[in-house]
Amino acid sequence: MPDKLNILVWNEGVHEARNEPETMAEMYPSGIHGAIAEGLKGFYPDSSITTATLADPEHGLSEETLAATDVLLWWGHVAHAEVSDEVVERVQRHVLGGMGLIVLHSGHFARIFTKLLGTTCSLKWRNDGERELVWTVKPSHPIAAGVESPIVIPKQEMYGELFDIPEPDDLIFISSFEGGEVFRSGVTFSRGKGRIFYFSPGDQEYPVYHQPQIQQVIANGVGWVAQPAQFREAPGVGNARRDWYL
């Protein structure tokens, strides 16, 4: 993995502000974004790991910030509609230009995700605190490196097929739930010069982001979606309308 990355963990931050559910403050005292950032520190000790939320000016996603970001992680749930058109388009442009993007859990309905994929990204769900098993199906992929198969998550919200996404470039993980549902829980996409990793485990009601194996997958994902700066500037790759990107 690259030594020094600029990693930005974005969270709408609404569950934290409302303390919903009531366990939120205790489970994630520094917010879901704080926990994710904390989990990454052990893997990227020399990298810059910062956070931003919806309430920040420009949602903390200014042109300047994105231009300096190698990997953006996205967590959202109840406030997708409040992310401005301008910011969604700006993030899309940076992803197409080479910035890595990791979308987590309920971020499947984030406007940036549906905009990049072109489908509804809808799915089945049921929140009964079921056991989730995350099975590796592409062991040759770096995102699966060092990951147990299955990862056992004691309690999780069920996400089930049909997951309305385009055919992913890589299908790395498939989950099952106690009710018998299955879900393509770890998938990658390439869009323009950028890489996207979607990983479904993680919810505001369960302490999933504290599990070491989940942290391992997210750290692997960061390494995989990251594109060293010089890569974005390869001579001659690009097209007649280079400025459409960055």
Added chain:
Amino acid sequence: MPDKLNILVWNEGVHEARNEPETMAEMYPSGIHGAIAEGLKGFYPDSSITTATLADPEHGLSEETLAATDVLLWWGHVAHAEVSDEVVERVQRHVLGGMGLIVLHSGHFARIFTKLLGTTCSLKWRNDGERELVWTVKPSHPIAAGVESPIVIPKQEMYGELFDIPEPDDLIFISSFEGGEVFRSGVTFSRGKGRIFYFSPGDQEYPVYHQPQIQQVIANGVGWVAQPAQFREAPGVGNARRDWYL
């Protein structure tokens, strides 16, 4: 191929209205849409083949019309921006719900195409009337059935890589041009329950849509993207938000 389909050929119709280039009226006396529809008749004698243009009410793409359409073909060039938001979203919804879509040539910049794919869909181009060779690279695909490899197009506009699209589900044709450029000229995508075929040959300056082999490919494409009605209503396929589609 299915016997009876409702096929709708859409063209912005602006080159025809302006008679630009001057050869248009002679080359395509019933418009580009008319030529495409004509080419399909021999392959689908029992199907309904109609046309619509930008100037029609709702661009000829009302909810009622789309609900009755199995396959929509799309040709546009100079007026992409004039297609209304409402119609673009409506077409997207019907594609996700199972309507087949074929996007031709300069339709790569059509709003419906970029919306479904999530990328810029930009490409290199040069209009010097170069010979295009269309090579089959996936001979097991029905869209390649009965197609010579290569198809020789005596004069065409060059479209070249980098073609900024997501990785296609199927790569069926790759073209080369006299200048040495290459282009993924026949590609498919699945989005929701719908199928999409993009085929690049065809231009307002060259009589490409009169070539029998080009007509064969487009007819094959119609058969492939078509989804019989009962298929859209398979029991239990779908998801918790079925109404998001149709």
Added chain:
Amino acid sequence: MPDKLNILVWNEGVHEARNEPETMAEMYPSGIHGAIAEGLKGFYPDSSITTATLADPEHGLSEETLAATDVLLWWGHVAHAEVSDEVVERVQRHVLGGMGLIVLHSGHFARIFTKLLGTTCSLKWRNDGERELVWTVKPSHPIAAGVESPIVIPKQEMYGELFDIPEPDDLIFISSFEGGEVFRSGVTFSRGKGRIFYFSPGDQEYPVYHQPQIQQVIANGVGWVAQPAQFREAPGVGNARRDWYL
């Protein structure tokens, strides 16, 4: 689907000859191959549907027979090693040349399957008669047409990941089992001009091939892998070593 096909259902026929398990004769009185052939008749009333077994001369897979076959279905389990090199190579050549192939259940270890895929095709298994749920994850695919999601199989042998196959062209079905395992149970591959569909449900101990929905999937598979004869002879498709195929 094509009207008239030559469909050949191959079964090693060893469980039948030994009546192992003891329920075999009652469950599949005309053999597993007989039941599969029977299930196809309702879908292909005008097609020729025949069967062959390991004990037949050349295993019933002579050059002449294969040359006249559009779709070959394959069921094997305990006698993979007894299929001769010559026949395996012959079948491979015909698949590459355009003959459709459907491999069922324990056929994952058939020599023709591992030879075409290049991997071990190994998997996890456990035979406890568990409920299998077969979920559709690619609803735009013809093999999913008219198929309920999930198909419920009351008792089945568990097949679980890691299924050591190359990345499939299409992932259509994912199964879950009571023990929590998942399996890519319906996958397609293209090899040369031929199409391959692997479908895992079906076992010598459970009457799976009598289930109407399983019969529907297999019938859909036959339609999808079938390649009309003229297709194999498209002018110019092919290569400098055409004779390597047929």
Added chain:
Amino acid sequence: MPDKLNILVWNEGVHEARNEPETMAEMYPSGIHGAIAEGLKGFYPDSSITTATLADPEHGLSEETLAATDVLLWWGHVAHAEVSDEVVERVQRHVLGGMGLIVLHSGHFARIFTKLLGTTCSLKWRNDGERELVWTVKPSHPIAAGVESPIVIPKQEMYGELFDIPEPDDLIFISSFEGGEVFRSGVTFSRGKGRIFYFSPGDQEYPVYHQPQIQQVIANGVGWVAQPAQFREAPGVGNARRDWYL
């Protein structure tokens, strides 16, 4: 890229032994393998880069050697048939177990390549010393990092479609030739836990492996197919028949 790798460049070494063509000794004084190894040194100064040929005991590919190899590069042309069954099976087993494999140019007919892919891997060819242009079509892939598009190779043997390979996991480069042919010249595959990269430029008659941009691509490929040792031993990934691999 990983700092320390064990890289083994294999060449049949027959053109060198016969000095065919006559330019061989001057063009590649340390053999094709020597040139490839030399090109890698600048990119992997801390790695072990060794070579082996057909004439070595066990072709230089003993169990012990392969067990210590992270990446194997393969160049062969006239002596594919002389590689022993035992060595082909051994290499396959190590690739499935996680060893990276890069197959170059006429290695498309190497027995290890056709065995891993399951197709004939045949193609069109013509040796007229034509200009080849290598275009990047997947700029988000690490193998394309720092690579000009197109790479211009002044004189090359033409390799053209139809290239009879399974659909690759990634299509990174497409080449065109002066005669108008196209070729999928840079493609990847995953098989088991191993990664494979095929790259077509390079021939015994042209000094292609001395071109810095070609060296860049091969070096990128080495980095991409390499699998750190701990990765092969991820707990629980694997299957009931782990010993089938290593």
